[in-house]
Amino acid sequence: MNVAILGSGFGLYGYLPALHALSCRIVLPARYRSTIERRPELSRLASHITFVADENEAIDLADAVVIARRPADQLDLIPSLLHRQKLQRLLLEKPLAPNPAAALRLEDQIAASGKIVRTGYLFGHTGWGRDLIGRAAELNGDLHIRWRFRAHHYAADLSNWKRADAEGGGALRFYGIQLIGLLAALGFDQIEASRLKAARSGEAESWHATLANRKGARCLLELDSNAAQSLFAVAAPALGLNISRQDPFDAAPGNGDRRVPLLVSLCREFLTTETTTDPSDGKAISLWQAIEDVTVFENATAP
Numbered sequence: 694m695n696v697a698i699l700g701s702g703f704g705l706y707g708y709l710p711a712l713h714a715l716s717c718r719i720v721l722p723a724r725y726r727s728t729i730e731r732r733p734e735l736s737r738l739a740s741h742i743t744f745v746a747d748e749n750e751a752i753d754l755a756d757a758v759v760i761a762r763r764p765a766d767q768l769d770l771i772p773s774l775l776h777r778q779k780l781q782r783l784l785l786e787k788p789l790a791p792n793p794a795a796a797l798r799l800e801d802q803i804a805a806s807g808k809i810v811r812t813g814y815l816f817g818h819t820g821w822g823r824d825l826i827g828r829a830a831e832l833n834g835d836l837h838i839r840w841r842f843r844a845h846h847y848a849a850d851l852s853n854w855k856r857a858d859a860e861g862g863g864a865l866r867f868y869g870i871q872l873i874g875l876l877a878a879l880g881f882d883q884i885e886a887s888r889l890k891a892a893r894s895g896e897a898e899s900w901h902a903t904l905a906n907r908k909g910a911r912c913l914l915e916l917d918s919n920a921a922q923s924l925f926a927v928a929a930p931a932l933g934l935n936i937s938r939q940d941p942f943d944a945a946p947g948n949g950d951r952r953v954p955l956l957v958s959l960c961r962e963f964l965t966t967e968t969t970t971d972p973s974d975g976k977a978i979s980l981w982q983a984i985e986d987v988t989v990f991e992n993a994t995a996p
Contacts, residue, residue, distance in 0.1 A: 694718065694964060695743075697751040699770070700761030701725050703786070705735060708759045710949055711956035713738050715964065720751045734949045757782035757964060761813075763854055764791045764861030771799060775806040782809045784963045788870045791861035793982035800978050804970060811963045812974045814874030818958040819943050821927055821936050822875055829879045834931035836879075836912040838872060841920035842940065847898075856896045863897035864918045865889055865988070870981065871941075872914060877977040880906045884980075887988040892919075902984065 696712055697720045698704045705728055712719055721729075723744045729735045745751050752758060758780060760767055768790045774780055783803075789812060790796040803810045816822040825832070846855050854860040855867055881904040889897040899917040906912075910931075926937040942951045 694756045695720050695754050696757045696759060696964075697721070697748075697755035698725075698759045698761065699748055699751070700759075700786075701728050702761065704759060704761030705729060706732065706950050707952055707956055708761055708784075708960070709735060709738060709742075710953050711960050712759070713741060714953075714957050715960055717960075717964070718743065720745060720754050722746070722748050722751050752777065752780065755780060757784070759784045759960075761786045764788050764866075765854075768795055768799060772802055775802055775808060780808070782963065784811050784813065784960065786813050787874065788861045788866050788981075789978065791859060792866070793978060793985055796978045797982060800975055804975070807969060809963070809966060809969050810974075811959070811966075811971055812874070812977070813956075813959060814871060814878075814974070814977065815952060815955045815959065816871050816875040816941060817878055817973075818955040819941060821934070821941075824934065825875070825927075825929065825932070826878050828932050831932060832879065832906075832910050832929060833908055834910060834929070836910065837926075837928045838912065839915045839924060839926045840868070840872070840941065841915075841917045841925075842923045843920055844868070844918045847919045858895050858897050863889075863891075863895075864900040864916055865897055865984070868918050869900045869914075869916055870977075872916065873981050873984065874973070874977045876904060876912060877980045878973040879912075880908075881910075881912050882906065882976070882980060882983070884984050884987050885911070887984050888991055889988055890991045892992065897990075904984075 694717060696717045698708055705725060720743045723746060726744055729739055758774060767785060774783060788796060790799055817826055846853055855862040858866055861867060883905040885903040885905060887902040890899045891897045898919040902914045904912045923939045925941045928935045
């Protein structure tokens with residue numbers, strides 16, 4: 694199967710090694726070659742890649758496409774890809790669009806296309822995430838998730854889209870969407886409270902929320918993307934689950950991105966399934982919209 698990657702950031706340092714591990718025939722635009730050759734962990738893969746003139750030629754040759762672009766770029770690009778007959782599979786990054794309303798409209802087009810489409814929610818591919826999903830029926834007490842870290846754009850004082858709520862960035866839309874994907878899979882669909890805090894208008898740094906499922910279990914979320922110290926902790930006493938570590942991702946050897954083993958799992962499922970869409974992906978967007986409908990903004994004007 695020929696797989697094209699669109700996106701020269703996470704598409705290359707994340708999805709490229711994952712797809713290579715699955716022995717895919719990878720097609721890339723020629724302009725990505727210099728980026729690959731500059732990174733030692735990727736340069737060894739160059740001889741296994743078919744480089745073509747541009748993105749259009751890469752798409753023409755592909756049976757499947759992985760898109761790792763900005764939410765606004767995905768919003769513009771995906772509708773045209775859904776009409777390509779040869780192209781049968783699309784793997785999309787989250788958030789699907791800059792805001793949940795646009796994502797819901799796009800999800801309707803995806804469902805109508807009949808193509809096999811998945812979104813890159815990774816928490817369900819971690820060991821602790823698989824454990825939670827596998828035991829969701831037993832979850833009848835509180836679930837508490839705390840995620841604190843300093844995002845690269847804060848640490849390096851960068852002004853980019855990942856800071857901006859309106860562009861699909863910020864604590865809720867860019868980082869919190871991973872948690873929303875997991876909670877949708879766990880059946881949490883009722884929002885009791887949600888609030889964002891920001892030092893600058895339209896740049897949410899932290900998100901706190903309380904959700905519930907129909908069995909009465911509650912989930913308390915605390916996410917801070919500009920914290921002094923890193924912590925990822927999940928506690929579910931009813932399941933005997935209590936983890937505390939620096940980040941959500943399972944330890945992995947080597948010098949590459951630690952998310953690559955999770956991407957291998959995601960891509961394997963994406964490339965082998967015959968089910969057109971994952972119901973949890975659609976539920977995640979609906980949950981995202983429901984959360985934003987009740988979210989209160991503090992110290993800033995809502996985007």
